[in-house]
Amino acid sequence: MDPHVLDLSLDAAALTAALVDIPSVSGREKPLADAVETALRALPHLTVDRYGNNVVARTRLGRPERVVLAGHLDTVPIADNVPSRLDEEGYLWGCGTCDMKSGLAVQLRIAATVPAPNRDLTFVFYDNEEVAAELNGLGHVAAARPDWLEGDFAVLLEPSDGQVEGGCQGTLRVLLRTTGERAHSARAWMGSNAIHAASPILSRLASYEPRRVVIDGLEYREGLNAVGIEGGVATNVIPDDCTVTVNFRYAPDRTEQEAEQHVREVFADCGVAEFVIDDHTGGALPGLSHPAAAAFMAAVGGRAQPKFGWTDVSRFNALGVPAVNYGPGAPLLAHKRDERVLASLINHCEERLSAWLTA
Amino acid sequence: MDPHVLDLSLDAAALTAALVDIPSVSGREKPLADAVETALRALPHLTVDRYGNNVVARTRLGRPERVVLAGHLDTVPIADNVPSRLDEEGYLWGCGTCDMKSGLAVQLRIAATVPAPNRDLTFVFYDNEEVAAELNGLGHVAAARPDWLEGDFAVLLEPSDGQVEGGCQGTLRVLLRTTGERAHSARAWMGSNAIHAASPILSRLASYEPRRVVIDGLEYREGLNAVGIEGGVATNVIPDDCTVTVNFRYAPDRTEQEAEQHVREVFADCGVAEFVIDDHTGGALPGLSHPAAAAFMAAVGGRAQPKFGWTDVSRFNALGVPAVNYGPGAPLLAHKRDERVLASLINHCEERLSAWLTA
Numbered sequence: 001m002d003p004h005v006l007d008l009s010l011d012a013a014a015l016t017a018a019l020v021d022i023p024s025v026s027g028r029e030k031p032l033a034d035a036v037e038t039a040l041r042a043l044p045h046l047t048v049d050r051y052g053n054n055v056v057a058r059t060r061l062g063r064p065e066r067v068v069l070a071g072h073l074d075t076v077p078i079a080d081n082v083p084s085r086l087d088e089e090g091y092l093w094g095c096g097t098c099d100m101k102s103g104l105a106v107q108l109r110i111a112a113t114v115p116a117p118n119r120d121l122t123f124v125f126y127d128n129e130e131v132a133a134e135l136n137g138l139g140h141v142a143a144a145r146p147d148w149l150e151g152d153f154a155v156l157l158e159p160s161d162g163q164v165e166g167g168c169q170g171t172l173r174v175l176l177r178t179t180g181e182r183a184h185s186a187r188a189w190m191g192s193n194a195i196h197a198a199s200p201i202l203s204r205l206a207s208y209e210p211r212r213v214v215i216d217g218l219e220y221r222e223g224l225n226a227v228g229i230e231g232g233v234a235t236n237v238i239p240d241d242c243t244v245t246v247n248f249r250y251a252p253d254r255t256e257q258e259a260e261q262h263v264r265e266v267f268a269d270c271g272v273a274e275f276v277i278d279d280h281t282g283g284a285l286p287g288l289s290h291p292a293a294a295a296f297m298a299a300v301g302g303r304a305q306p307k308f309g310w311t312d313v314s315r316f317n318a319l320g321v322p323a324v325n326y327g328p329g330a331p332l333l334a335h336k337r338d339e340r341v342l343a344s345l346i347n348h349c350e351e352r353l354s355a356w357l358t359a
Numbered sequence: 360m361d362p363h364v365l366d367l368s369l370d371a372a373a374l375t376a377a378l379v380d381i382p383s384v385s386g387r388e389k390p391l392a393d394a395v396e397t398a399l400r401a402l403p404h405l406t407v408d409r410y411g412n413n414v415v416a417r418t419r420l421g422r423p424e425r426v427v428l429a430g431h432l433d434t435v436p437i438a439d440n441v442p443s444r445l446d447e448e449g450y451l452w453g454c455g456t457c458d459m460k461s462g463l464a465v466q467l468r469i470a471a472t473v474p475a476p477n478r479d480l481t482f483v484f485y486d487n488e489e490v491a492a493e494l495n496g497l498g499h500v501a502a503a504r505p506d507w508l509e510g511d512f513a514v515l516l517e518p519s520d521g522q523v524e525g526g527c528q529g530t531l532r533v534l535l536r537t538t539g540e541r542a543h544s545a546r547a548w549m550g551s552n553a554i555h556a557a558s559p560i561l562s563r564l565a566s567y568e569p570r571r572v573v574i575d576g577l578e579y580r581e582g583l584n585a586v587g588i589e590g591g592v593a594t595n596v597i598p599d600d601c602t603v604t605v606n607f608r609y610a611p612d613r614t615e616q617e618a619e620q621h622v623r624e625v626f627a628d629c630g631v632a633e634f635v636i637d638d639h640t641g642g643a644l645p646g647l648s649h650p651a652a653a654a655f656m657a658a659v660g661g662r663a664q665p666k667f668g669w670t671d672v673s674r675f676n677a678l679g680v681p682a683v684n685y686g687p688g689a690p691l692l693a694h695k696r697d698e699r700v701l702a703s704l705i706n707h708c709e710e711r712l713s714a715w716l717t718a
Contacts, residue, residue: 049436171547173594185530185606186667188569188582193586195603199561206558210547223547226554227594232587235606235638237530244554247544247594276360279594 002033008043008112012105013092013343019101020084020094026135027076027129029053031222036125039108041270045115046123049148054137056148057111060119064121066291067357068154068321069110070138071103072129072310077214079337090343097341098329103157106328106350110357119292121347122151129312136202137317146319148235153292154316155353159329164300165192166202166218166286166324168314172248172259173227176267177274185227191238195231198242201269202226205246210268213251216288220251245278245354247307252283252317284314287322299356300326300349326353361370363394363496367402367471371709372451372702374464379453385433385494388412388486392432395484403472405482406635408507412486413496415507418469419481424651425479426716427513427672427680428469429497430462431488438500449702456700462516465709471715474574476716478651482508490670491638497674506677512651513675514712521704523659524666525577525645525683527673531607531618532586535560535626536633541598550597554590557601559629562583564605567625572610575647577665579610583625604637608667611642611676643673646681658715659685659708669673685712 008015026034033053040048046057053073060349075096075103084094092102104125111123133139142149178198183191190305192222209223224246250259259282264275285291288304297304307313307325316323363381367374381383383391392412399407401455434455443453451461463484470482485496492498501508537557542550569581583605590601609618618641623634646652647663656663663683666672672682687704 019445035448091483171545171595173380177474184668185582185584186530186606186608186669188584190582193564193584196561196565198588199558202555202558202561205552206555221546221548222542225544225597226590227544227596227598228591228600229554229557229588230591231585232589232604235586237586242588245591245594249545249547271676308677310541310545333523345656 003038004031006100006108008034008039008108010107015105015108016097016102016341016346017084017086017092019097019104020082023082024073024075025077026128026131029073030244031312032126035126040111042111046111051141051145052137054141055121055125056141057150059117061116061120063118063120066122066151068122068124068149068151069107069157070124070154071100071107071157073104073125073127075099076130076335081337081339086343091340093340095339098339099334100158100327100329100344102329102341103327105159105346108352109350110353111116113203114141114354114357118359119357121186121357122234123147138312142315149319149321150352151200151321152174153287153290153296154172154321154323155296156313156323156325157327158311158325158330159327160325160335162328162332162349163302164297164304164324164326166304167252167284167289168307168309168311169220169312170250170254170256170259170283171281173279174248175278176244176246176272178242178271179273180238180240182233182240185236187214187239188238194239194242197230197271198244201244201267201272203264204270210295211251213253215251215253216286218286218304220306222251223249250283252272256280256282280309281314284317285322286324293322295337296356299359300352362397363390363395365398365467367398367467371464371468371705374467375456375461375700375705376443376445376451378460378463379441379455381432382430382437382441383432384436385487385490390416392484392486392560395523396458399470402471405470410500410504411496412485415500415502416482420475420479422477422479423436423610425481425510426651427481427483427508427510427675428466428516429483429513430466430482430516431461432463432486433489434458435489437693440696445702446565449613450699451702452699454698455619457518457698458693459517459686461688461705462686462702464705465712466518468709469712473713473716477718478716479497480716483508498673501674508678508680510680512634512646512649512655514643514655515670515672515682515684516686517670517680517684518693519684520689521708522661523656523663523683523685525642525647525663526611527668528579528611528672529609529613529615529618529642531609531622532638532639533605533607534624534635534637535605535631537601537630538632539597539599541592541599542598544597547597548683553601556630557590557603560603560626560631561625563629572612574610574612575645577645577663579665581610582608591599611644615639615641640669640673643676644681645683649681654682655715658718659711702712
């Protein structure tokens, strides 16, 4: 099959349609990565590098600040929703329209149409974001070529309804185990009930007052919740084991260590027999106090919102690059069969970013 | 195959060995039921009836009191432990030695050797005790021929270590369900946590003080316990459903209705969204205040113990016949591969029952 050719002179909405029509389900991004690389190499003001199916293009203008615009090439599996189609109300339908080929289109349009930005630019296109974390292309580039990702501020063009979402919360999952001693339930006094022993844990959870904290003008709301509980041997046996699975979502002013310490303290006197960290990824500060970010906010307008879920802004944060999400897609339509994006919002996002980078 | 012939002139231990050597796993009791029926029909002082594989034999002496001696013909599956064998320490090994062919041997010996008892006697041999309750032969006879089971007092020769166990506790299983509203755990305030809502239930269970009550000189100890708990949708979702499975073991001075009412009251203000009776079988009063029982206790000696588990004495209780367990087997050896019974204890039980019925 002939390689796909991307025409970067199309407007961002039309370019989104062209990107949707090059399928790129996770693990099969090569044709799209090839097309993106070829299109970028045609732009003389950019230096282009490639690592696997990850493509990075940079200006080298010697500006005092560098901004990263990043997006993933892959989509969730196609669900009878390719090729794309534009309806009469101005919505572009199709797999990836929202998450996040509309964002990629904005990146490519900025790359093509802003040859002399007021800040140096780095464009990152990476693979395998929609699958297991260890496959994530941004993580692979960060590990192998961290210098490619250097910058003062990053914008991930993930779907955020054209609003800025700053930073992200951390998420910690802990297993709290209580133990007891088995006995026939007709002779309960011969044993010790591990489910009853979990009572102080649930009581603590039920009365826990989650913190709210303002960081860079964004209010983060934490949460400490049981997301699972399991105990019991048989209906006539006093159970000797019970496990409460707790999820702590925490604001990015806590380090991972502080978050763990906090959870240990909350349950310190609850008779927990075993405390197991099951999963943990730290948060990311919004970084909106940086001058590049402030200028970005002024240019794109609106009021920044905190991001509660976990996204790749956290990877940039780990590299010391404050990052936000800002993209034309609607988060609630991501991964849906009826995924779609308002074409005019794609063009609007391009225009706002362009204004920021040319002011 | 020729029908098995039982020689009731053997002593109770030798007769037990003969019974063990006629396999009678639940559902396959016919050969043993046939042998028992044939042996009893040879005794002129007894009237013999049969219903399925259930055999009932009665004296008709016009005594003022009637006593029922009952036992089940079936065993759990054989585990390389048939035929029986007697070891040099006097233990008879084999499937059913303990539960409860030693008890059946005592019944058959009394039938054969006490032709003119001081109380009229009813001997009951029934099938399918070790399997689902609806298959239980005693239940079938009770439903179809309740007059066959009439009596003033019943002794079930279930394994009880040669001690009298009086009555039995009731057992009630209830599902206590709490509900909430799902939400992403990063936005917990959008939902309502059903596991946290179970906190008052566990707290109530943990602080519950079970009652002790003395009935006919026996102390019963009740118990109210969680035997299972289950909740959770996914590790990033606020759960909307949690179920605590509670088992109430209660003394036989409570009726089934009172037991349910008690449990409802215990959890009345615990935010239970749904209260489901999952299983319920009432208890049985020990009936030791009846003159026949008092004479029985005097004859067999020892001190009666309450029965905490549920047994078929409850079926007799439901028919208005107070009942106790009294048999030579050791309860802890029932259903085990190394099931065994002390031969001398079988003969001792026969002698004690014989003494009671001929005094």
